[in-house]
Amino acid sequence: xxxxxxxxxxxxxxxxxxxxxxxxxxxxxxxxxxxxxxxxxxxxxxxxxxxxxxxxxxxxxxxxxxxxxxxxxxxxxxxxxxxxxxxxxxxxxxxxxxxxxxxxxxxxxxxxxxxxxxxxxxxxxxxxxxxxxxxxxxxxxxxxxxxxxxxxxxxxxxxxxxxxxxxxxxxxxxxxxxxxxxxxxxxxxxxxxxxxxxxxxxxxxxxxxxxxxxxxxxxxxxxxxxxxxxxxxxxxxxxxxxxxxxxxxxxxxxxxxxxxxxxxxxxxxxxxxxxxxxxxxxxxxxxxxxxxxxxxxxx
Amino acid sequence: xxxxxxxxxxxxxxxxxxxxxxxxxxxxxxxxxxxxxxxxxxxxxxxxxxxxxxxxxxxxxxxxxxxxxxxxxxxxxxxxxxxxxxxxxxxxxxxxxxxxxxxxxxxxxxxxxxxxxxxxxxxxxxxxxxxxxxxxxxxxxxxxxxxxxxxxxxxxxxxxxxxxxxxxxxxxxxxxxxxxx
Numbered sequence: 446x447x448x449x450x451x452x453x454x455x456x457x458x459x460x461x462x463x464x465x466x467x468x469x470x471x472x473x474x475x476x477x478x479x480x481x482x483x484x485x486x487x488x489x490x491x492x493x494x495x496x497x498x499x500x501x502x503x504x505x506x507x508x509x510x511x512x513x514x515x516x517x518x519x520x521x522x523x524x525x526x527x528x529x530x531x532x533x534x535x536x537x538x539x540x541x542x543x544x545x546x547x548x549x550x551x552x553x554x555x556x557x558x559x560x561x562x563x564x565x566x567x568x569x570x571x572x573x574x575x576x577x578x579x580x581x582x583x584x585x586x587x588x589x590x591x592x593x594x595x596x597x598x599x600x601x602x603x604x605x606x607x608x609x610x611x612x613x614x615x616x617x618x619x620x621x622x623x624x625x626x627x628x629x630x631x632x633x634x635x636x637x638x639x640x641x642x643x644x645x646x647x648x649x650x651x652x653x654x655x656x657x658x659x660x661x662x663x664x665x666x667x668x669x670x671x672x673x674x675x676x677x678x679x680x681x682x683x684x685x686x687x688x689x690x691x692x693x694x695x696x697x698x699x700x701x702x703x704x705x706x707x708x709x710x711x712x713x714x715x716x717x718x719x720x721x722x723x724x725x726x727x728x729x730x731x732x733x734x735x736x737x738x739x740x741x742x743x744x
Numbered sequence: 745x746x747x748x749x750x751x752x753x754x755x756x757x758x759x760x761x762x763x764x765x766x767x768x769x770x771x772x773x774x775x776x777x778x779x780x781x782x783x784x785x786x787x788x789x790x791x792x793x794x795x796x797x798x799x800x801x802x803x804x805x806x807x808x809x810x811x812x813x814x815x816x817x818x819x820x821x822x823x824x825x826x827x828x829x830x831x832x833x834x835x836x837x838x839x840x841x842x843x844x845x846x847x848x849x850x851x852x853x854x855x856x857x858x859x860x861x862x863x864x865x866x867x868x869x870x871x872x873x874x875x876x877x878x879x880x881x882x883x884x885x886x887x888x889x890x891x892x893x894x895x896x897x898x899x900x901x902x903x904x905x906x907x908x909x910x911x912x913x914x915x916x917x918x919x920x921x922x923x924x925x
Contacts, residue, residue: 453884457889458908466918467911470867473860474883478776482768486791490796493764 529557749807752870759829763801763913767794770812776891780868781823782875789826793819813864813891820895857877867917878903879885 451471460467485493530536531544534557541559548556754762771790778786796818800815804810868876874896881892893903 450886455911456905457904458911460911460915464915467915470864470914470918471883472913473777473864474780474868474880476861477779477883479772479862482771483775483787483790485767485771485794486788489767489791489795492795493760493767495760682773 528556534560747808752804752808752811756801758801763798766811770794770815774815774884777816777819777821777880780865781827782865782881783823783826784830789822790819793822796822804822809891812885812887813894816887816891817895818879818887820877867914870917871910871913872894873907875913878906879914880911882907882912 451468453469454471455461455464468678527536529542531541531548534541538559545556545558569693600622747766749766751762751769771794774793775786775790776790783789791925793815797815800814801811803905804814806833807811868880871879877896878892881895885892887895889900889903889907892907893900896903898906
């Protein structure tokens with residue numbers, strides 16, 4: 446900047462032109478500017494001679510760094526989304542298994558294994574029945590179909606399923622805590638355990654072995670002598686098969702561990718509500734009207 | 745050496761002689777600006793500035809003033825990068841009394857060989873960053889207020905205010921004898 450330029454500058458800032466102190470400062474500052482241009486570098490000298498290698502090289506470096514950053518970003522995105530999908534167990538089966546096994550070996554946490562391998566049924570998909578899990582699932586699936594016609598399945602009453610275990614799974618019934626410890630468990634105990642399962646309707650609506658107006662036709666129709674509703678009912682349809690499935694399960698065949706084995710069982714509300722002239726309260730559920738200890742005691 | 749519009753236009757068209765003339769006209773001012781900014785290697789950085797400018801000459805508009813604005817824009821950006829790089833990765837040197845600025849003038853000042861220049865650098869160091877940039881661009885770069893405002897991305901009024909405060913501060917330093925070299 447020339448001296449005239451410095452005067453203009455001082456005027457712009459409101460100082461007097463040719464201010465000695467200000468001019469001294471500015472002139473000393475101008476000493477930073479050399480009289481001649483510095484020697485250009487080799488690369489600049491080549492550029493001044495007509496070559497342009499620097500621009501191409503700079504562009505290549507920028508493009509390489511940009512590509513590296515983009516690749517890193519995309520890779521991290523893929524890994525992140527894959528991890529989220531693996532954590533949610535939404536990967537394909539083989540990939541989910543591979544990720545799970547890899548995480549077990551190399552990571553401090555573990556991704557879940559595929560659902561059906563873990564034995565956990567998916568929502569809306571029935572559970573697979575493996576050899577080890579066949580017993581429980583079989584009993585739960587078969588049990589409602591084999592309920593006696595008069596016994597409605599009561600989901601809330603877990604005790605309902607227990608007395609019926611001998612119907613479906615014989616070997617496991619003995620080990621069941623509800624098997625009452627002896628094959629001679631009285632069916633009357635079922636009634637006392639499951640009062641809600643008692644038939645409350647009229648006898649014609651509940652072919653549960655309640656004594657009807659018509660007496661039993663023959664012992665062959667109901668081996669245990671239970672009066673059936675219809676004499677023409679086949680034994681297979683009759684719930685009187687219950688004792689026949691377990692030969693030793695006849696009423697009164699053995700000491701029952703049921704709390705209702707008391708000599709004078711109190712009738713349940715449903716039993717008293719029925720106007721059934723049953724000789725025994727326990728006989729309302731038992732398939733046999735034969736004299737049981739309960740019946741004989743209460744009769 | 746003043747840069748003419750004809751030389752700028754010829755350099756834009758690829759004339760190598762005009763390009764060399766542009767370098768001879770602007771390189772000393774760029775070097776002075778980089779020195780005032782405290783760049784570690786002002787000569788090398790000056791070459792880098794022109795290496796970055798040459799590919800952009802095709803899009804140059806505005807004649808000599810536009811070319812000056814472009815060159816100092818690049819020089820300012822490089823100086824800012826240099827300062828940031830020095831802040832992020834400060835260089836560690838073993839102590840050498842020969843280069844201790846408290847005992848001997850710095851290598852830059854020795855290279856310049858002028859006590860007045862050292863005094864100027866110390867005065868500029870007492871200004872704020874923006875005041876220092878505006879004053880050096882105006883004085884050393886010989887740029888107008890508008891060009892300086894364009895380089896810094898500030899308004900003309902803001903540049904005028906910074907320039908006024910900076911020059912008044914420098915004058916006050918001389919009056920008070922704050923820098924006594």
